[in-house]
Amino acid sequence: MNHPFGTAITDQDIRALFAAAHGWEARYKQLILLARQLPPLPPEARTEANAIHGCESQAWLQAGQDAQGRWQLHCDSDARIVKGLMAVVLAALNNKTDAEITAFDMEAYFAELQLLAHLSPSRGNGLRAVVEAIKTKAGS
Numbered sequence: 460m461n462h463p464f465g466t467a468i469t470d471q472d473i474r475a476l477f478a479a480a481h482g483w484e485a486r487y488k489q490l491i492l493l494a495r496q497l498p499p500l501p502p503e504a505r506t507e508a509n510a511i512h513g514c515e516s517q518a519w520l521q522a523g524q525d526a527q528g529r530w531q532l533h534c535d536s537d538a539r540i541v542k543g544l545m546a547v548v549l550a551a552l553n554n555k556t557d558a559e560i561t562a563f564d565m566e567a568y569f570a571e572l573q574l575l576a577h578l579s580p581s582r583g584n585g586l587r588a589v590v591e592a593i594k595t596k597a598g599s
């Protein structure tokens with residue numbers, strides 16, 4: 460489950476990328492570029508147990524804690540934009556402890572990135588479903 464999100468690419472990096480992206484088209488392009496950096500989940504991880512419900516597209520979350528109690532998260536989707544949105548979430552929450560995940564203000568993060576205003580209600584709900592799936596794992 461190796462990818463750069465949450466380690467080499469952090470929420471601060473995402474904030475800087477989106478602050479420099481003027482207008483929705485530039486942000487949309489950033490999402491596509493971020494999606495390309497998130498490797499696909501292997502077919503054996505695309506199971507019902509890993510499925511994220513609430514997304515119109517197919518989406519999966521594979522999660523496990525390392526020896527230090529940090530969550531190693533990997534998401535995938537069959538939709539490019541959803542995968543890009545997942546990368547934005549992983550930049551903020553991957554490689555974090557339960558307490559760090561719970562404390563992170565995701566709504567403020569999304570507001571700063573100016574994402575939700577341009578997403579369809581179903582995409583916005585799907586994005587929140589990804590966050591809820593991660594927070595549920597971290598809280599269990």
